[in-house]
Amino acid sequence: MAKLWISSAVLVVHTVLLGSSQALWCNCTTAQCEKTGSQCETDGACMASTSFIDGQEQHIRICITRDKLVPPGQPFYCLGAEGLLNIHCCYTDFCNSIDLKVPSVTSPSGLEGGYGPGGTWGLVELVAVIAGPLFLLCLLLLVGVFLYQYHQRAYNHRQRLEVEDPSCDHLYPAKDRTLQDLIYDLSTSGSGSGLPLFVQRTVARTIVLQEIIGKGRFGEVWRGRWRGGDVAVKIFSSREERSWFREAEIYQTIMLRHENILGFIAADNKDNGTWTQLWLVSDYHEHGSLFDYLNRYSVTTEGMIKLALSAASGLAHLHMEILGTQGKPGIAHRDLKSKNILVKKNCTCAIADLGLAVRHDSATDTIDIAPNQRVGTKRYMAPEVLDETINMRHFDSFKCADIYALGLVYWEIARRCNSGGIHEEYQLPFYELVPSDPSIEEMRKVVCDQKLRPNIPNWWQSYEALRVMGKIMRECWYANGAARLTALRIKKTLSLLSIQEDIKV
Numbered sequence: 001m002a003k004l005w006i007s008s009a010v011l012v013v014h015t016v017l018l019g020s021s022q023a024l025w026c027n028c029t030t031a032q033c034e035k036t037g038s039q040c041e042t043d044g045a046c047m048a049s050t051s052f053i054d055g056q057e058q059h060i061r062i063c064i065t066r067d068k069l070v071p072p073g074q075p076f077y078c079l080g081a082e083g084l085l086n087i088h089c090c091y092t093d094f095c096n097s098i099d100l101k102v103p104s105v106t107s108p109s110g111l112e113g114g115y116g117p118g119g120t121w122g123l124v125e126l127v128a129v130i131a132g133p134l135f136l137l138c139l140l141l142l143v144g145v146f147l148y149q150y151h152q153r154a155y156n157h158r159q160r161l162e163v164e165d166p167s168c169d170h171l172y173p174a175k176d177r178t179l180q181d182l183i184y185d186l187s188t189s190g191s192g193s194g195l196p197l198f199v200q201r202t203v204a205r206t207i208v209l210q211e212i213i214g215k216g217r218f219g220e221v222w223r224g225r226w227r228g229g230d231v232a233v234k235i236f237s238s239r240e241e242r243s244w245f246r247e248a249e250i251y252q253t254i255m256l257r258h259e260n261i262l263g264f265i266a267a268d269n270k271d272n273g274t275w276t277q278l279w280l281v282s283d284y285h286e287h288g289s290l291f292d293y294l295n296r297y298s299v300t301t302e303g304m305i306k307l308a309l310s311a312a313s314g315l316a317h318l319h320m321e322i323l324g325t326q327g328k329p330g331i332a333h334r335d336l337k338s339k340n341i342l343v344k345k346n347c348t349c350a351i352a353d354l355g356l357a358v359r360h361d362s363a364t365d366t367i368d369i370a371p372n373q374r375v376g377t378k379r380y381m382a383p384e385v386l387d388e389t390i391n392m393r394h395f396d397s398f399k400c401a402d403i404y405a406l407g408l409v410y411w412e413i414a415r416r417c418n419s420g421g422i423h424e425e426y427q428l429p430f431y432e433l434v435p436s437d438p439s440i441e442e443m444r445k446v447v448c449d450q451k452l453r454p455n456i457p458n459w460w461q462s463y464e465a466l467r468v469m470g471k472i473m474r475e476c477w478y479a480n481g482a483a484r485l486t487a488l489r490i491k492k493t494l495s496l497l498s499i500q501e502d503i504k505v
């Protein structure tokens, strides 16, 4: 046994020392070597092996290049491979000329002593050579695991001490708390900017994905479970890292939280070694988007007003700049449409998909990103966006473009309103004027050149709620953006209407 250890030590030394040596000649039995007189040249080692193929003893001799001699000292190549029962590596010219016996149980210094270090390696030695280091490795691993656990326990203990500090208690997702508690703490803790990043990560990594609920421009949306509650997880492809980052950034804008804006929970980038998974975790709303909702159901007058008023409230909050340390910048959405608005359980709206939004820095009167290309959904683009006359330097232009889109969303809602037993089928705006997935040019012809807008039926005039909605829409659709209503004005008009119609919102 001792001899064996020495011989493998010698082998190590050989590999290391000869690793840098000049070319080595070996006997070679492969077809390619026939041209060179059954010899090959290598910077690594010579190998001989014997195996039984169809009951025939076959001697194989090959060259092994240096880069294949890993790990150093015990190259896998020299330990045996499937079908190769007896293997011998050596490091002198033509040292693999030997004929190995199969199975060989001869002593290491057996018949071929003198050929390379260790001579022939029998099965028993081979097993010993493999098992010995393996045993040591296991021992090391056990010690390692023990040390790690010990360290972890000490660390957890410290963590717990920190958690008990009441001043930062709300920062930790304690075991027995639900997401709602966490979010509640968050919205009352003052910052309103989102969970601390490490809590976001903890939350995100303990979510169990359940089912895919949608596919978007940037990836997939899943329903996930976290501590007994549902959450929505938007998974971006790693190509869309910028979109992921931008959306997370917007959602974490100070004081953005509002009942009519999708509640953001966490952003996380999981790197699993081969690719990065980008997650945005938000509240889950089982009704899905307003588009899905309107396709499925018609709405009552009360339902219409609730949807319209809540959407206006959300947009007004988004647009509004609040000054002071507890303030928020004005934000324009830039991709408002029924597919980007969610319907909550209480049948109010939550504005989602803030990935294309821009923020206004009022101190310098600038917009936080360069709003270069025409983004958003072509069908919902305001005339000034379609014909590129929009003043990009002026933040209010983007708000006015949002209002135009809101008017279109209102039209989609109002058509589904059940008044006097009549309601229309669901349709997208401009459904009769442009094909599905229209081009900018097709939209521009209709909206800018022909100045067409969705049809407001005459019979809407006979119902107060529909009449008001129709009037708001017209005032959202002016060609001149500055003439359009503001979200706040729409919110006030609809609040009045809801009081008139005796609706509890």
Ligand SMILES: *[C@@H]1O[C@H](CO)[C@@H](O)[C@H](O)[C@H]1NC(C)=O
Pocket (backbone or CB within 6 Å): 026, 027, 039, 094, 097, 098
């Ligand atoms: C290995 O090569 C050497 C040199 O060419 C040759 O003399 C020897 O016979 C070869 N051994 C075998 C087993 O082919």
